Amino acid sequence: MHMADALLSPAVGGVMCAASAAAVVYSAAKTKKDELGEKKLPLMAVTGAFVFAAQMINFTIPGTGSSGHIGGGILLCAMLGAHPALLSLAAVLIIQCLFFADGGLLALGCNIFNMGVIPCLLVYPLIFKPIVKKGLNYRRITIATIVSVVIGLQLGAFGVVLETLASGITELPFGTFVALMQPIHLAIGLVEGVVMSAILCFVYKMRPEILESSLASAPIKSGVSVKKTVIVLAAATLIVGGALSLIASSNPDGLEWAMEKTAGTAELEASGGVFDRAAAIQGSTAFLPDYSFSNSGEESSPVGTTVSGIVGGVMTFALAGIAGFLISLSKKKKRDKKAQ
Amino acid sequence: MADIRSKIADIYSLEQLSLKKSWVHDRHPLVKLASTFLFIILVVSFDRYELARLAPFIFYPVILMALSETPWPIVLKRFALTLPFCLFAGISNVIFERKTAFILMGLNISVGVVSLFSIVFRAFLCVTAVLLLIAVTPMSRITAQLRRLHLPDIFVTLFEMLYRYIAVLLGEASTMYTAYMLRSTEFKGLQMRHMGSFAGQLLIRSYDRAERVYNAMKCRGYDSFAARGKKKRLSAADYLYLAATCLPLIALRIIDVRAAYSIVF
Numbered sequence: 001m002h003m004a005d006a007l008l009s010p011a012v013g014g015v016m017c018a019a020s021a022a023a024v025v026y027s028a029a030k031t032k033k034d035e036l037g038e039k040k041l042p043l044m045a046v047t048g049a050f051v052f053a054a055q056m057i058n059f060t061i062p063g064t065g066s067s068g069h070i071g072g073g074i075l076l077c078a079m080l081g082a083h084p085a086l087l088s089l090a091a092v093l094i095i096q097c098l099f100f101a102d103g104g105l106l107a108l109g110c111n112i113f114n115m116g117v118i119p120c121l122l123v124y125p126l127i128f129k130p131i132v133k134k135g136l137n138y139r140r141i142t143i144a145t146i147v148s149v150v151i152g153l154q155l156g157a158f159g160v161v162l163e164t165l166a167s168g169i170t171e172l173p174f175g176t177f178v179a180l181m182q183p184i185h186l187a188i189g190l191v192e193g194v195v196m197s198a199i200l201c202f203v204y205k206m207r208p209e210i211l212e213s214s215l216a217s218a219p220i221k222s223g224v225s226v227k228k229t230v231i232v233l234a235a236a237t238l239i240v241g242g243a244l245s246l247i248a249s250s251n252p253d254g255l256e257w258a259m260e261k262t263a264g265t266a267e268l269e270a271s272g273g274v275f276d277r278a279a280a281i282q283g284s285t286a287f288l289p290d291y292s293f294s295n296s297g298e299e300s301s302p303v304g305t306t307v308s309g310i311v312g313g314v315m316t317f318a319l320a321g322i323a324g325f326l327i328s329l330s331k332k333k334k335r336d337k338k339a340q
Numbered sequence: 341m342a343d344i345r346s347k348i349a350d351i352y353s354l355e356q357l358s359l360k361k362s363w364v365h366d367r368h369p370l371v372k373l374a375s376t377f378l379f380i381i382l383v384v385s386f387d388r389y390e391l392a393r394l395a396p397f398i399f400y401p402v403i404l405m406a407l408s409e410t411p412w413p414i415v416l417k418r419f420a421l422t423l424p425f426c427l428f429a430g431i432s433n434v435i436f437e438r439k440t441a442f443i444l445m446g447l448n449i450s451v452g453v454v455s456l457f458s459i460v461f462r463a464f465l466c467v468t469a470v471l472l473l474i475a476v477t478p479m480s481r482i483t484a485q486l487r488r489l490h491l492p493d494i495f496v497t498l499f500e501m502l503y504r505y506i507a508v509l510l511g512e513a514s515t516m517y518t519a520y521m522l523r524s525t526e527f528k529g530l531q532m533r534h535m536g537s538f539a540g541q542l543l544i545r546s547y548d549r550a551e552r553v554y555n556a557m558k559c560r561g562y563d564s565f566a567a568r569g570k571k572k573r574l575s576a577a578d579y580l581y582l583a584a585t586c587l588p589l590i591a592l593r594i595i596d597v598r599a600a601y602s603i604v605f
Binding site: 002003004005006007008009010013024025028029031032041042043044045046047048049050052053079087088090091092094095097098099100101102104105106164168169170171172173195197198199200201202203206207210316317319320321323324325326327328331 | 351385403405429436455462473506535
């Protein structure tokens with residue numbers, strides 16, 4: 001689920017970074033304004049570390065390597081409230097990016113958006129909260145958690161598909177990509193939802209006040225915060241959506257191209273069945289028509305320059321290796337001299 | 341699962357490297373952050389078939405690794421973990437893009453294969469660039485710099501605390517796991533039906549511990565919103581570092597090195 005820099009175009013990465021940064025700064029301001037903001041800090045840190053640690057102790061879905069971030073996001077929301085939860089999750093994602101190379105630096109915006117903004121600012125207030133509004137009990141907690149985790153994961157996975165295709169690095173058709181991503185994440189979501197609801201029920205049994213206070217804190221006071229959140233999200237969506245469509249239209253390799261190839265049209269109205277069938281037909285026919293040898297009149301580079309390109313590349317690598325080796329050698333010599 | 345403690349050491353291994361001494365380590369965090377960002381943006385700005393033009397970018401990590409005496413195994417190990425998704429996307433290109441790019445020794449090399457290599461290579465470059473940044477810059481200096489860049493204080497403090505709490509939490513998890521295993525000898529690992537209460541228990545224990553830590557911090561006069569690093573000015577060496585990293589990178593982006601290849605080779 002963590003997106004890498006290598007699959008991203010700078011434009012998509014930049015836009016998503018801006019959107020996520022806005023959400024993080026807004027949440028930070030919101031948390032700071034909260035009277036308990038500073039006091040909550042250690043709790044935010046420790047629950048964030050929990051999401052991280054839970055992943056380290058193989059508390060993942062076997063076989064898929066899903067890291068339980070969306071489920072973790074819902075868990076954090078239930079314990080801390082939406083805005084502190086987003087901050088915690090963003091911090092976890094940054095640590096994973098910096099120290100484990102799990103998800104790229106430029107891709108941070110995408111990852112924070114898919115795994116933080118979506119579950120914390122969208123799914124939690126719009127799905128989790130209404131379900132448990134009437135009061136907490138085990139049944140409501142279980143249902144709310146499972147439903148929110150499943151929906152959050154579906155939205156997050158769809159975000160990954162859109163961002164990857166808009167970057168135009170992979171050639172995977174939209175239909176195939178969606179058909180691959182969504183069912184896998186449905187299964188993951190169900191398992192994750194069950195585990196998260198078990199944890200939340202346990203916490204509720206042992207310390208009901210933790211869940212109650214987080215639920216009572218933010219929105220009930222004024223009702224303004226939810227409204228503002230929705231406005232901010234709508235603005236972010238508009239900006240992001242607008243920017244993405246701009247990129248897609250200026251870059252034929254982008255989303256539009258992928259859709260055109262799968263469905264035969266660039267319009268979004270295509271229904272799921274037709275879409276899938278078109279994808280299947282495309283898949284079965286693509287093998288032959290596109291398969292051509294180099295003399296098909298395409299603007300492929302002449303063999304001469306290509307070979308020189310390869311030789312050049314190899315020589316570059318060799319030179320870089322030699323340079324690195326020489327520097328290390330001289331460093332070692334210096335150190336030995338010092339030691340003497 | 342039993343080797344949680346070794347995992348803790350693994351997490352902080354990269355940070356330990358940052359405490360070494362070298363010319364690269366001594367540079368201002370701002371210039372290192374800037375050059376890392378520039379590097380990544382330039383690398384991903386290339387078209388996906390541009391393998392040849394990307395090749396010279398290998399100089400950046402190789403030379404910095406050598407100058408800072410960062411060992412390759414740590415970096416390569418982490419790079420390997422990130423490979424699967426890139427390979428998935430890259431291999432789908434091989435399947436969907438079968439147009440021939442060129443012929444090498446009688447073999448048709450398709451456009452998809454070129455883009456597969458390009459994706460893996462740029463993943464390698466981006467990953468090493470980020471890991472290098474962490475390996476040569478102490479955590480405290482990075483976060484101080486982030487504060488000076490006006491990132492929300494509360495967020496930076498949270499980031500610092502979260503990073504430190506990971507070890508505490510994993511230690512707690514390891515203790516709990518040992519206790520669990522001693523009590524349930526007939527099972528090999530943690531039972532699925534105990535997962536909820538195990539994780540819940542860990543969460544509550546950590547929650548309590550966090551409160552105690554916070555009280556202790558307050559008693560010692562910690563004020564999170566006042567903790568700011570001392571301002572450090574950029575030195576001539578820092579400007580030199582910035583110029584030495586950024587100018588060649590920008591030049592490589594503008595100049596098409598393939599032309600140079602065909603002249604030299």
